[in-house]
Amino acid sequence: MKRRKEIDDRKKMHSRKTRRKLLGVLLLIVLLGTAGYVFKDWFADEKKPVEVADGIEDQNLEEENGEEEMEPKEVEVEEFVESHEEKPLDREKSVPDMIDLTTLKVGTNHSVGASAYAYSTEMVRNWIWGGVSYEGEKIAFLTFDDGPVKKSEAVLEVLKRRGVPATFFIPGYVLAEHPDEQVLHRYIEEGHAIAVHSYSHVYDTLYPGKLADKEKIVEEFIQTRDLMRKSLGDEFDTRVFRFPGGSMSWKGIDEARSALAEIGVYDMDWNAISGDGEPKSRRPEGPQAMAEHVMFTLSEHWMQDIAVVLMHDTKDITAEYLDQVIDQFESAGYTFGILE
Numbered sequence: 001m002k003r004r005k006e007i008d009d010r011k012k013m014h015s016r017k018t019r020r021k022l023l024g025v026l027l028l029i030v031l032l033g034t035a036g037y038v039f040k041d042w043f044a045d046e047k048k049p050v051e052v053a054d055g056i057e058d059q060n061l062e063e064e065n066g067e068e069e070m071e072p073k074e075v076e077v078e079e080f081v082e083s084h085e086e087k088p089l090d091r092e093k094s095v096p097d098m099i100d101l102t103t104l105k106v107g108t109n110h111s112v113g114a115s116a117y118a119y120s121t122e123m124v125r126n127w128i129w130g131g132v133s134y135e136g137e138k139i140a141f142l143t144f145d146d147g148p149v150k151k152s153e154a155v156l157e158v159l160k161r162r163g164v165p166a167t168f169f170i171p172g173y174v175l176a177e178h179p180d181e182q183v184l185h186r187y188i189e190e191g192h193a194i195a196v197h198s199y200s201h202v203y204d205t206l207y208p209g210k211l212a213d214k215e216k217i218v219e220e221f222i223q224t225r226d227l228m229r230k231s232l233g234d235e236f237d238t239r240v241f242r243f244p245g246g247s248m249s250w251k252g253i254d255e256a257r258s259a260l261a262e263i264g265v266y267d268m269d270w271n272a273i274s275g276d277g278e279p280k281s282r283r284p285e286g287p288q289a290m291a292e293h294v295m296f297t298l299s300e301h302w303m304q305d306i307a308v309v310l311m312h313d314t315k316d317i318t319a320e321y322l323d324q325v326i327d328q329f330e331s332a333g334y335t336f337g338i339l340e
């Protein structure tokens with residue numbers, strides 16, 4: 001019995017010791033926790049003056065930091081919403097940038113933007129000479145032959161300033177001799193159309209004995225178009241041609257016209273002239289007389305609602321009378337078109 005009591009007493013002693021130990025551990029945890037809490041604040045308070053050392057910049061820093069600490073989630077959400085809203089807007093904005101209206105329209109002789117005022121050469125020819133009735137708005141097609149040369153830049157400047165498009169009939173040999181390859185790009189970028197005016201522009205070569213050599217004419221057309229493609233790329237195509245001297249000056253034109261039509265090419269004469277290329281005996285004197293000559297020659301033609309005006313950008317005087325020509329057509333209610 002005595003031994004049993006001893007054992008019980010020891011057990012009690014042991015459990016008391018254990019309880020005391022547990023209490024001690026608990027107390028230590030509470031003390032450490034309290035100390036940690038107190039010291040955490042103390043360390044934080046110690047840090048702040050270091051962060052906001054001195055100066056206005058640091059005050060701003062403190063304000064920024066304060067905002068971030070106070071409403072971090074709201075700021076994040078705002079940023080997300082803003083960027084989320086901006087993304088589709090950016091895509092919309094980028095769409096017009098992707099369509100460059102000044103670049104070449106694939107498979108044509110003009111830019112994408114110029115499509116709005118480009119007319120089929122075959123159709124225009126039929127309206128003027130083919131007996132096909134026309135009941136639309138009045139259209140003027142300004143056309144310039146024999147360039148580009150250095151002087152052509154003055155003509156381009158007038159057209160650019162007035163916002164008027166034109167069609168340029170270019171002989172291949174001039175292009176081969178022209179040192180500036182960029183000139184064709186300028187025609188496209190500024191809304192004009194590019195057409196072929198043979199390669200040689202030599203009457204005896206194209207019309208030996210005044211009779212049109214259809215094979216030679218087709219050959220020179222392709223030769224010139226290929227030269228244009230060297231500068232503008234294979235996506236450029238022109239199906240517009242003008243016979244040097246005009247189709248009315250030569251025999252065998254119907255055969256030559258058929259040969260051109262077989263490769264999808266149509267020629268275009270004119271129904272109004274400024275007279276800048278006429279022999280001196282018939283040439284109007286001065287810029288005003290040349291501009292008036294355009295409307296006079298048109299008035300003598302049976303078709304006046306469609307005007308195809310022959311001018312030359314190889315003459316000094318052309319840039320001088322061109323403004324008046326544009327004024328005349330504008331006040332008469334014409335719009336301006338190009339030939340494709």
Ligand SMILES: [Zn+2]
Nearest residue numbers: 145146244245
């Ligand atoms: Zn010519």
